[in-house]
Amino acid sequence: MTMAVNLSPLTTFYPVNGIKIGTVCAQIKQTQHDDLTLFVIAENSTCAAVFTRNAFCAAPVIIARQHLFASAPRALLINSGNANAGTGQQGLQNARTCCDTVAKLLNCASTQVLPFSTGVIGQSLPVDKICGVVATALATANTENWENAAQAIMTTDTIPKAVSIQKIIADELITITGIAKGSGMIKPDMATMLSFIATDVQISQSLLQICLERAVNVSFNRITVDSDTSTNDACVLVATGKSGLHIDSVDHPAFADFCQAVTQVCTQLAQAIIRDGEGATKFITITVEQGSSEQECIDVAYTIAHSPLVKTAFFASDANWGRILAAVGRAPVDNLVIEAIKINLDDVCIVEQGGVAASYTEEQGRRIMQQNEITIRVNLGRGTQHATVWTCDFSYDYVKINAEYRT
């Protein structure tokens, strides 16, 4: 089995004042690892979230959206091993039952609990197993438990994914800590598989939502492993207000800095998902620049990022630039002028004026392809817009992992 590309487990987690986390083994998976995580959120916190746009979204996504609309969350309940997706009315009822159980223990409304599930699609959620251990999760909850939570939400991930930063903004020390899971079925459309981020900044729900959407748009929404958008994607950002920083409007001088810090955390988490993409051996950055619109840059980048031929060539460390060129040529973009297009692998120009660059040598290509982090830069030569997408290669292990996932 391949290992994640240049990604190690995080060693320093800064707790977020106002967030306690409990993890427990509910035996949803056939292992003794923890698979149930409970976030307990202090009163007066705010919470923003984005969810998958897959029309077949999972029961917990439907319920979490409803609950978030109704009230400020006091808890997040996350299970791995079972997606509770494609489970119809019974799936919705099962998600609600779990929320009810947590609400009783916390003495809050059931709508103040948001449910999240990840794992196999289409199997009935084991409600009894989950409800039977929720009290234990709550009893053991503490502020230091982020590392265990990053472990407990994993499915085919080979490594836990977390980012934790402290920053001084407007003279106040603030903390942002987040975790994410996801390795396959990754082409988020609004958010990735599952990500939970918390900060101690004091900020209203509406401002927090603006901040999260901005950050997700250039991080989780810019990655792809296999073009498959999950039914369960969700990204949640909680602000506990326990630090000295209080942001009360988009015009507050600290708002831009805070958005940037959240974007930094989201981008690192999103990249961690790609580094741990199923079967990944290479981390590939695709930047399309000088486009006439940001959307056309995104479209060209994703066409390259989704091409099985480009991805298998990277797996083989083969500088098969013809496949990149063919992918650019079929991108859903009007009137590309191929003579104006330049394509670089890192610092080496491989394509210009409609063909292989005059200066290019196979030796240069080999040198670049031997690295495990590579940037493809496509210059469309007709505008000022740009966009970046991150992806990984396509290996035997991707097929192996996904051919064997249910068996």
Place this chain on the structure above:
Amino acid sequence: MTMAVNLSPLTTFYPVNGIKIGTVCAQIKQTQHDDLTLFVIAENSTCAAVFTRNAFCAAPVIIARQHLFASAPRALLINSGNANAGTGQQGLQNARTCCDTVAKLLNCASTQVLPFSTGVIGQSLPVDKICGVVATALATANTENWENAAQAIMTTDTIPKAVSIQKIIADELITITGIAKGSGMIKPDMATMLSFIATDVQISQSLLQICLERAVNVSFNRITVDSDTSTNDACVLVATGKSGLHIDSVDHPAFADFCQAVTQVCTQLAQAIIRDGEGATKFITITVEQGSSEQECIDVAYTIAHSPLVKTAFFASDANWGRILAAVGRAPVDNLVIEAIKINLDDVCIVEQGGVAASYTEEQGRRIMQQNEITIRVNLGRGTQHATVWTCDFSYDYVKINAEYRT
């Protein structure tokens, strides 16, 4: 290496009066197999063609389009082993030089020769090798050579692909014989990799073009191996007029029958490409019905057909219907009502009312998945339109073939 799914070499080829074919080894590939094919077309024939819409289309595609516009072709020159794509101005000049050489031998205009190339992208076309053996190809050309031509145009194909039919239309016996190549980089956009079809019907160029476009639209334009559109796709239909059937308008009573016969040949050739898709172990038909438009049916079908997760599940013979459901849910189609959608594997209903069908058992799924030909039927439950797309599964061998192709 896997073998093509339920596909054997054709044994009965009906020659088409007015078409002679020569094949020869120009040593473009590193083998002793024939890799150059010359079609010699009788005077007064008509010719229709469709080409790739990839913006980075290959030099021979550009030249063939120009030549077809200028005059009625007398010859098709096809090489395998080298795509002459991504080769800039020199590539165009090389294609023209080959046409000039053929034209001198045939005593026709250079624009009456159409060039076609398939193989590795971005390497210079070996013009001297090709021009050095063209005379031999011409000298050996005969009407019986279709089988050799089907062999000579192959690249990663494991089996030659051909269809040959005779039909009585309007009391006249007519013949349609065609060959095709293609196995990877298959998601044609106007036509597939390369296909050459000839008939002895007498029909104008404009009518022939209408007929070909209709046929291609529901055959070659409805298949995908890996979502990658080639730079070199071309499909050519030649009508020699040597039979007794003369079609002089779209209102001619035989035109519909002729179109149907051409569509039959194109569909069988297109399906042959999928059966021989790189690494394919299963032939999958995806029919989307009761859509509100044909385009939305096509969009849903291709979203399933391109999903690596669906394709690897089929490779594993795993009835992982959750992946099909997730793919339908992310299709680029507005306002899907998931409760109205039904999904069948062959005769077994797997999804209805937003979840797994009440009647479904894993045993039923296993029975279907053990077959090597499977139909996915998606009923959108909101209209009268339908569309069918053919694809194959995604195996270790696909990765192997494409990781090793240049090495």
